Amino acid sequence: MKRNGRLALALHTLGHMAHEPERVRTSADIAAHAGTNAVVVRRVLGRLREAGLLISERGHAGGWRLARAPQKISLADIYLAIDERLIQTGEEVARSDCSVEQALHQRVSLVLEDVERSLISRLAATSIAEMCETST
């Protein structure tokens, strides 16, 4: 898989799940479809499970399925569950004895946080259910 992989994998997979919510998928199936590895899938989807978006079951008929109706899962839910920010905030490089550095960091961080909030609210406006309608 390319870069930015976790979020892309999560969105893609949940998109398909929204299309057939009843179907239970194994990590191996998902990995094959996404062209990646089952362990990677478990790593990524594990975060979504922790966030309450997915349910996983072990054993013979086990696998992954949505934890709630696809209409109730937004792109923002997924974005927040995967800890992979599209907007690189200035990190923690903040402290510095250089006043220019500090002023700069403060100003830029403010803008970035604002932009991030805006991004999230835009993503929150679309559910994964709407995604597959669009693709029909």
Next chain:
Amino acid sequence: MKRNGRLALALHTLGHMAHEPERVRTSADIAAHAGTNAVVVRRVLGRLREAGLLISERGHAGGWRLARAPQKISLADIYLAIDERLIQTGEEVARSDCSVEQALHQRVSLVLEDVERSLISRLAATSIAEMCETST
């Protein structure tokens, strides 16, 4: 230096330059102040020169200086000159025989491009001259 290094280095350096526009700085000086390497500095500032923000001169009294008044250089100018987008667009992974993938990509890209535009217009509102006023 940490991650996100090019943009941070560029902003930091131009911030200082705005403070003392007349002073010509060598790559070595800038590198020492930023805790990095002179070649890295030249690589990064080279982009700003190509974008017309900086002027570099070789030889004995050579070095780097602003190409125009600091009031005329915005944070957006720097952001655009450094080809390091804070907003990771979906790259070129677009083409795929999977309709869910395509619908997803299209939707997310639209939002990201919009957010990117918004970021740039916010950055354009601040000049590097204003940055050092703030730090005074």
Next chain:
DNA sequence: GATTCATGCAACATTGAAAGTTACGAATGG
């Protein structure tokens, strides 16, 4: 002109995070 200082640039090495892989344990159903 020789020397010195600085950038320009190419080639290589280092680093670090993400992805991929292997291996094994635990749980579930037949």
Next chain:
DNA sequence: CCATTCGTAACTTTCAATGTTGCATGAATC
């Protein structure tokens, strides 16, 4: 009991950013 599937740890691979070295070029000074 056995096949299946997730959970997780440990290790390897990959790749881009950064750092490093070396040398050519240009400009000022002697």
